[in-house]
Amino acid sequence: xxxxxxxxxxxxxxxxxxxxxxxxxxxxxxxxxxxxxxxxxxxxxxxxxxxxxxxxxxxxxxxxxxxxxxxxxxxxxxxxxxxxxxxxxxxxxxxxxxxxxxxxxxxxxxxxxxxxxxxxxxxxxxxxxxxxxxxxxxxxxxxxxxxxxxxxxxxxxxxxxxxxxxxxxxxxxxxxxxxxxxxxxxxxxxxxxxxxxxxxxxxxxxxxxxxxxxxxxxxxxxxxxxxxxxxxxxxxxxxxxxxxxxxxxxxxxxxxxxxxxxxxxxxxxxxxxxxxxxxxxxxxxxxxxxxxxxxxxxxxxxxxxxx
Amino acid sequence: xxxxxxxxxxxxxxxxxxxxxxxxxxxxxxxxxxxxxxxxxxxxxxxxxxxxxxxxxxxxxxxxxxxxxxxxxxxxxxxxxxxxxxxxxxxxxxxxxxxxxxxxxxxxxxxxxxxxxxxxxxxxxxxxxxxxxxxxxxxxxxxxxxxxxxxxxxxxxxxxxxxxxxxxxxxxxxxxxxxxxxxxxxxxxxxxxxxxxxxxxxxxxxxxxxxxxxxxxxxxxxxxxxxxxxxxxxxxxxxxxxxxxxxxxxxxxxxxxxxxxxxxxxxxxxxxxxxxx
Numbered sequence: 122x123x124x125x126x127x128x129x130x131x132x133x134x135x136x137x138x139x140x141x142x143x144x145x146x147x148x149x150x151x152x153x154x155x156x157x158x159x160x161x162x163x164x165x166x167x168x169x170x171x172x173x174x175x176x177x178x179x180x181x182x183x184x185x186x187x188x189x190x191x192x193x194x195x196x197x198x199x200x201x202x203x204x205x206x207x208x209x210x211x212x213x214x215x216x217x218x219x220x221x222x223x224x225x226x227x228x229x230x231x232x233x234x235x236x237x238x239x240x241x242x243x244x245x246x247x248x249x250x251x252x253x254x255x256x257x258x259x260x261x262x263x264x265x266x267x268x269x270x271x272x273x274x275x276x277x278x279x280x281x282x283x284x285x286x287x288x289x290x291x292x293x294x295x296x297x298x299x300x301x302x303x304x305x306x307x308x309x310x311x312x313x314x315x316x317x318x319x320x321x322x323x324x325x326x327x328x329x330x331x332x333x334x335x336x337x338x339x340x341x342x343x344x345x346x347x348x349x350x351x352x353x354x355x356x357x358x359x360x361x362x363x364x365x366x367x368x369x370x371x372x373x374x375x376x377x378x379x380x381x382x383x384x385x386x387x388x389x390x391x392x393x394x395x396x397x398x399x400x401x402x403x404x405x406x407x408x409x410x411x412x413x414x415x416x417x418x419x420x421x422x423x424x425x426x427x428x
Numbered sequence: 429x430x431x432x433x434x435x436x437x438x439x440x441x442x443x444x445x446x447x448x449x450x451x452x453x454x455x456x457x458x459x460x461x462x463x464x465x466x467x468x469x470x471x472x473x474x475x476x477x478x479x480x481x482x483x484x485x486x487x488x489x490x491x492x493x494x495x496x497x498x499x500x501x502x503x504x505x506x507x508x509x510x511x512x513x514x515x516x517x518x519x520x521x522x523x524x525x526x527x528x529x530x531x532x533x534x535x536x537x538x539x540x541x542x543x544x545x546x547x548x549x550x551x552x553x554x555x556x557x558x559x560x561x562x563x564x565x566x567x568x569x570x571x572x573x574x575x576x577x578x579x580x581x582x583x584x585x586x587x588x589x590x591x592x593x594x595x596x597x598x599x600x601x602x603x604x605x606x607x608x609x610x611x612x613x614x615x616x617x618x619x620x621x622x623x624x625x626x627x628x629x630x631x632x633x634x635x636x637x638x639x640x641x642x643x644x645x646x647x648x649x650x651x652x653x654x655x656x657x658x659x660x661x662x663x664x665x666x667x668x669x670x671x672x673x674x675x676x677x678x679x680x681x682x683x684x685x686x687x688x689x690x691x692x693x694x695x696x697x698x699x700x701x702x703x704x705x
Contacts (some may be wrong), residue, residue, distance in 0.1 A: 144572060164572055170602070172595035175561040179599070182565020185550070186573060190565075205555060210562065214543055214552045 125262050125280040126223055130154040132263045133191065136270065137162040143270075144183055146176050148194030150223060174203040180218045181210035189219070189271055195229075196222035196238035196279060204244050211275040212248040219270050220245075221278045225255070225314065226365035227397055228282040230406045239393045241279060243370040246343045251275040252296060253343035257285050257314045261340055264294040283403050285317035289338070299346035305333030308421055309353040311362040313339050313372050316391075316412060320363055323417040332425055339372065347379040354380050359424050360388045363417055365410070368392035389420045448646050449479050450703040453676045455514040455527070457699050461691055463531025465539050469674030469686050471511035473615045473643075474582060477669055478503075478515045480649040481580060485657065490520035493547040499577055500566050502551045504559025505584035505613060506540040507688075512549070513537050521548035557590030559583070560610065564596045567608040567664075579608045586617040588624045594634070601635035604662035610636075612666060613643065615673040620683055631666045643669030677702045 134157045137143045144165045145158060152168050159166035169176050173194060180190035192199060199222050200207070211218050222241065229236035245253045252274050256262040262278060269276050293300050302317070303324055312320035317338050324334035335353045339346065354360050360380065364372040373390035380386055397410050407413055422428055452475050460466030481501060482488075489495040503512050510530075517527045522537070526546075529535030536545040540554030550566070553559040563581035570577050587593060600608055612631075618624045632638045639655070641648035656665050674680030677699050691699055 144569075167568075167603070169599055170595070172592075172599065174557075174592050175564070175595040175599060178558055178561030178592065178596070179565030179568060181551075182562045182567070183569040183572075185562070185566050186569035186575075188569050188572065206558065206561075209552065209555060209558060 123259065124282065125256060125284060126151055126282075127154060128259070128262050129193070129221055129280060130158065132266050133158040134161050136267070137165060140189065140271070142187065142189040143191065144188050145191045145193065146180060147192070148173050148176055148198065150194045173198045174206045177203040177206035177218075178210060181206075181214065181216050184216045184218060189217070191219045191221060191270075193221045193223075195224040195236065196241050197224070197236065200241035200244055200277075201238065207245070207275070208248060212250065215250065217273045217275065219266070219276045219278070221280060223280050223282070225279045225281050226393065227406045227410070228403065230403045231400050233400060234396045234398060237397065239365065239367040240370070241277070242342050242366050245275070245277040248275055251277060251343055252341070253277045254296065254341045255279045255281070255314045256340055257281045257317065258287055258289055259284060260291050261289070261294050264291050265296055265340065268296045279314075281315050283315040285315050285321075287317055287321055287338070294340065297341050297344040297346060299349040300338040300340070301336075301349070302338050303334060303336035305335040306356055307333045308359045308361065308424060309335045309337065309350070309357045310417075310421075311337045311339065311350060311360065311372060311376055313342065313364045313366070316363045316365060319407070319412065319414050319417055322414050323421065326418060327421055330422075330427070332421065342372065342375060345375045345379060350376060350379045351383065354383050354386055358383070358385050358387065360386060361391065361417065361420050362388075363391040363412065364393075365412065366392055368394040387424055389424075391416055391420060448644075449476050450676060452479060452511070452514045452518065454700060454703050455517070456510045457691065457696065457703075459513065459527055459530040460510055461696050462528070464690050465531045466510050466690065467507045467539075467688055468510070468691070469680050470505065470508040470584070472675045472677070472680060473671045473673045474505070474508045474613050475511035475514070476644050476646075476675075477582065477611060477613070477649065477671075478511050479518070480646070480653070482515050482519050484650065485653045486580065487577075488548070490548065493521060497577060500550050500563065500579045502553070502559045502563040502566070502579070502581040503541060503549075504553055504563070504581050505556065505587050506553030506559065508584070508613070509537075509539070509541040512541060516546070516548045522546065556584070556587040557592040560587075561592050561596040561599075563610075564600045564605065564608065567600065567605040568603055570607055571603075571605065577607070580611065581608070582611045582613060584617060585612060585614045585624055585627065586621070588612065588627065589618060589622055597631065597634040597636065600664045605664045606660070606662040608664040609656055610664065610666040612668050613671050614668055615671040617673060617683065628668050631668065635663060637661055637663045637665040638668060639665065640668045641670070643671035644675055
């Protein structure tokens with residue numbers, strides 16, 4: 122099955138042939154799968170080396186002379202380590218870049234906390250000209266990238282290794298717009314990224330228990346679809362957000378800001394509160410972080426007097 | 429290989445070479461004094477180099493700062509921006525009013541250069557270690573576009589503490605960016621903290637074409653940049669410029685309290701007298 126990373130590589134080749142301005146720089150990741158791009162677009166592919174801050178600065182230089190840079194490497198190294206470069210080059214100086222990361226949250230579950238990243242979405246969102254996206258299903262990256270890659274902004278795409286597996290028509294994937302996965306009147310569940318898979322499973326079980334779930338999926342965190350969320354919670358008055366982002370500034374924060382003034386709203390958050398120490402599979406780390414199916418069910422049932 | 433351009437720093441240079449830009453130094457002191465903010469010694473250290481670049485080396489149109497055939501100059505050690513400002517003023521990029529309103533609410537010039545407001549400033553610098561890798565990216569972009577513009581970047585020796593400088597030095601050589609020239613203002617600032625000994629050997633070890641000059645000598649500046657403009661090498665070049673921080677005024681020369689200090693009225697008077705001598 123094709124992964125989001127494969128989709129990224131294929132999209133670069135398609136767009137690179139069509140747009141001579143596209144230049145891809147990587148920090149020794151995805152080198153093999155980008156060889157088609159390298160062959161199709163000679164002189165526009167660079168495996169720069171293990172030097173993420175420099176790659177980001179260089180992207181600014183490329184954009185300065187009219188090229189459209191795409192920088193790609195592992196999420197914590199390109200966002201957290203190089204955030205000052207991103208902030209000053211593209212925020213302060215108003216240049217444009219496409220940053221495509223892999224290894225989101227704890228995708229590299231067996232490699233330990235050095236390869237985890239829970240704060241990238243928050244960090245990028247602090248920049249006014251940033252468009253912050255988490256494409257997590259087949260076709261989402263290609264659709265979103267095509268919509269924004271030459272918009273003159275700071276576009277951040279966080280790719281996951283654990284696609285949610287929910288089929289969403291390409292026509293429903295629009296930058297800045299949430300997706301209504303299921304309709305319900307009792308409880309709103311807002312999900313980002315791979316956690317849509319858990320949310321879908323929980324919604325099915327809750328439905329069988331007589332709790333109808335309004336299930337919303339957000340692939341874009343900035344701009345955030347306030348309207349979709351507000352319309353939902355205005356009916357349900359109950360909200361649970363589930364995310365692999367920092368509990369200190371992620372989807373739940375956005376939901377709270379989107380729902381200011383909604384009377385009687387009861388909210389709960391499932392998110393990452395601290396480093397997830399230890400190793401194991403992705404699913405095992407989800408469970409350790411409190412992001413398992415049972416965690417979501419246990420959060421929802423008390424809202425309806427159930428255990 | 430390190431190439432020492434003759435006359436080297438060890439040779440006494442002509443009287444007219446010394447303080448060759450006293451008028452620019454006076455302007456620097458005046459704008460800093462008026463604003464109550466600025467790095468006079470860092471600017472005195474580089475003003476001869478910056479002036480030489482704009483007077484003899486760079487291709488540009490001051491009335492069309494984004495001219496597509498221009499050479500790029502990035503001041504990576506952004507705190508020396510007063511020197512850049514007076515030179516941009518001298519060559520018509522910015523107005524008398526711009527210079528006079530340095531550091532004020534209505535002005536476009538501040539304690540570090542801002543590319544979004546100042547004509548001729550190619551990169552907003554200030555956080556050390558950023559401008560140089562950006563210059564590497566510009567040089568790569570020009571190479572991709574098969575353009576013949578050149579890129580010059582001035583950095584400080586203290587700035588050479590930053591890891592991104594050496595990341596970029598490595599990358600630029602690996603990418604064979606012969607259109608890139610770095611100039612290191614080796615005024616010894618770094619030696620107060622963590623000495624960066626033997627900069628020429630370090631850059632040479634990274635595979636760059638290295639030149640070593642007196643950064644206050646007009647003769648040295650002419651020779652080295654004439655040579656660099658003539659060379660057709662795929663190696664990037666670096667000019668290690670021996671300079672004196674605060675050069676030109678007895679009490680600003682050297683290190684210490686003058687790094688980020690505004691002269692008092694009596695000090696300003698003495699400074700002007702020394703520069704007018």
